[in-house]
Amino acid sequence: MPPDKKLPDSIIADFEAWVMRGAADPREQPSESVARKKGVDWEAARNHWAFRPIADPRPPAIDDPNGWVENPIDQFVLQTLSAKGMKPAPPADKWTLIRRATFDLTGLPPTPEEVEAFLADPSPDAYPRLIERLLQSPHYGERWGRHWLDVVRYADSNGADENHDLPTAWRYRDWVVRMLNRDLPFDQFVIQQLAGDLLPTPADEQEAGDLLTATGMLVIGPKMLAEQDKDKMIIDIVDEQIDTVTRTLFGMTVACARCHDHKFDPISSEDYYALAGIFYSTKTMADRAFVSNWMERPLPSAEIAAKRTEYQPKIDAAKAELATAEQSLAAAKKRAKQAAAAPPTPAADPTGTQAEAPTDTAAEPTPDKPAQSDPEAIKAEIESLKANVAKLKETVDKVVKEMPAFLTVMAADEAEPKDLPVHIRGNHLALEKEVVLRRMPKLLSEVAPPPELPKDRSGRLELARWLTSIDHPLTARVLVNRVWMWHFGEALVRTPSNFGLQSQAPTHPELLDWLARHWAKEGWSLKQLHRLIMLSSTYQMASDVDPSVAADYAAKDPENRLLHRQNRRRLEAEPIRDSVLAVGGGLDMTFGGRAPDTAARRRAIYLPINRAALYEMFSTFDYVETANHIEQRPTTTVPHQALFLLNSPLVHEQADRIARGIERHGDSSLTRIDSLFWLLYSRGASPAETQRALTFLEAARRRVSGGPQGAVPADPKATLDRKEQEVQAWAALCRAMMAANEFVYID
């Protein structure tokens, strides 16, 4: 018989879960999951290059009559080129090289003085010394920190549903910058971000605080803070963390396996929930409030702790005073009640009040203060006592609030360890019966022996150590490949966050393995990796090939996969903006901390990243995605970019600064033009370029409009004075030169 009214929701949910499991008839298939059929070809996965141990190839012996080879990188590259009958491009000009290297390592253009000094230095080690100087620059961390922030989806606001400010996120960002400058070995860099809070606490406060700060990586993601299904909120956050961590470090899209076995890669749903258990056993949310709060942990400080101890008596005293006042109030209230209940003759019915007597003995009427006080007087007394209590409560609140507070940082903590069952189709309301014990993904564990996970902890630290173990097939390959991409514009594996079966095969598999193994074995030093790459002849090639072979090479290797030349690269949003300010002399080089807004003249890395309303300049120049891991910045060419460079107040302001100081560069237009080329392009102007700029200036003088300081005059026909006209013509020249390709491309 069908029921005559709607079934309870819980039963309907059970039906839904059953249908999603495949609606199997329990009499026939008591335990089989029908819906989740196995999709992974495990044998194919075992043979996939990225899941095999990192090889230890020997750099090939090759014929190198021109002495092109500088280090093993070049041996691998030259071998591949020679096999195709191709030659590497000639070395880049020295001014191209210093511009390329300076942008690569600091995100800033070289100053004309730096270029001149480099050009004037004929010694053979001028270039290695240049690289060394740049690696020691504090701006190195600002440049490479930004790359890292891309992959860990750094931002200063939550985005998602409630765009709350993340007021301490910048501490994590600064930690990244400082650690890169310090060349913290990359394995440590990873371990601290995943599990810094679980490492032994260093005696040094700053160091101890740093270990907490590092785990901010797990907390800065976007979260649906107002999601009212709080169980869903938590499991969504876990998923977000898995997605970021696995794309960044595994180079795999593990999060696909939340709803089903990965379609292509060796990650089963069980693998996913085994990892999810680790993150679920980690606390990154402080509560489950209506609009929930993320974890902020106090930074250790003996100084503040001492101040707090010293301050505590103030709170104790205020609280004691309040307690006394509350007692007096309670006593008065009791007397009032007794007075009201008692008839005028107190002895008439003494038990009448007994039944309702509060248990508070302190409020018992005392013999010398009889209960039959004048009700009006008691009422007045109560009012006065109430006011006193309210006042003292305020005092307590104030004193507590004014207690010296620890600084806080977004950081993770351990939660109660918990293993999760597979969520059928990712639905947190449809759970498999059995939990999956926390562990590393199965197939990867065949290559990198998995650690034993402690029952009483999340397993984060073990995950981090496993990822950075020397046998791990992915972490070193993935990182080396990213660094290569950030130096060449394109990576050796051109799907840098997907090394799975859908990835593109490495263009130079042996080089990739050699770099990964060599680098990890030598201590995971990023700066050492930069040296190796940047001192290679491969890195130092020109981005143009000899015209005689250009057509042939373009046909043979149109995408430069074989590395027959350097890639010409457009700068990202941050170096473009910083360059505009740097050449205009308006860049504030203060290190660290948080810029108040995007109008600040600090370096771009310090500007707040608002996930819900990103600085338009950033989004215009392809820094679009602030809530997701960024695999690679796209390079698009859209009209808004042109509009920014030609019309934005920022560019106008800096071009004006240059134009107003143009007299410093001599009296003649020729020397001034030459100086502009040095300033903006790190090189002198050719005669043809000078001539063209002169022609422009002449025409521009007749067309500049606007009054002093660029304000539009009330009368549009009003003419500018000659001097202002001159300034504006030069400013127009500067802006056009900033808009030109050479300013935003590195050759």
Next chain:
Amino acid sequence: MMWNRRSLMTAGATGIGSIALLDLLARCDAGQPSAAAAPNRPLAAKEPHFKPRAKRIIFLFMHGGPSHVDTFDHKPELTKQDGKPLPFDKPRIQFAQTGNLLKSPWGFKQYGQSGAWVSDLFPNVAQCVDDITFIKSIHGSNEAHGGALLKIHTGSDTFVRPSMGAWISYGLGTENENLPSFVTINPTLGHGGVRNFGSAFLPPIHQATRIGSSGSGMKEATIENLTNDKVSPDLQTLQLGLLADLDRLKRQRPITPADAALQARIDSFELAFRMQTSAPKLLDISDETEATLKLYGIDGGPTDNYGRQCLMARRMSESGVRFVQASHAYWDQHSELKEKHTELAAQVDKPIAGLLTDLKQRGLLDETLVIWGAEFGRTPTAQGTNGRDHNPHAFTWWMAGGGVKRGFSYGRSDDFGFYAAEDKVHVHDLHATILALLGLDHERLTFRYGGRNFRLTDVEGRVVDDIFA
């Protein structure tokens, strides 16, 4: 015009962009729009998958969630049972606690040939019901604003995904490359913010160009950096010439395939220049007649601002902008439903009716799909004494023009309007249907990212072709 024609002509075999620039400048002078001939055309119009019913979309988004049972979903039973408990379970997850049923404070009347019921909140839109298809069985999955906004704009309240407008721009390009393909007027920057009109992993050119943000005065509306008071078009032309020449002089050799990106960049400056001449004209409504302004309620009163948004939407749409969204806030009446809904409806009713009338008069309604809707509706049960809570389980959108039936109603919510009941339309279905009206198959409009193909409708989506004319 001071222009170095020879220097551009020598720019080499692929210097076509520069030639196009000359062509363009000539045409700009003649006041002609350009069909654009630059080789780098990420927004070039693309063929749809099948014959489209609509060419472009105007989406009137009512942020906050207007109450369907007080606007277009008439519930006599709700009036009858006012003050009584809901006779079935409330959802497992609710945004806030609600009490018993609360009847609508507004009367409903039937309008037009179709006899559609509309409340007294929308007397002007009521006059247009014979051009409208109501969908009264929409349901989503998120009960909070942020999640619900992301759901209806991007299809996902869990992951970062491209917005509907970005998908459409990606799928169809634009009819007028002098303008952005996707424009959003006065969007909220909260509740998902840019993600609601962003491109996520699609090429960034498909993200919306934003004009103002929630509540901005439309009189001063502008696109950032579009123009600069200090630079005359003359001077800008000189600058474009210079930067093209500097690029050529730097290379001093024939252009190779490796230079394609550089050339594309030169081309983009030309597009920017065209945009500079085209876009400000769209924002400047001074050439509209008195009658048109009146039609939209642009009279300095409460209807003025949204009237301007709607009029700008028409101007953009008319000029070929593929997707225009005009947002209005903030319909979130947890209390004071009567006062606030009255005030808000009065701001949009006339402008919306004006837009429909204007499009119809101009013969544009046939190819323009106008969509009215919000992130969710509201509960028929009372929050407090005089408010309603969020309700993603049943709400009403309507569409007009662009190949949908006229004077039609699809789907039904239960007798009180708490849950979608018949012919349910999920947000994914809505997306699939909107794409289908534009000639796009939601299962074929895909983008490869992170190793797999993505689509607006994920793995869901049913095309509700019952509403097609």
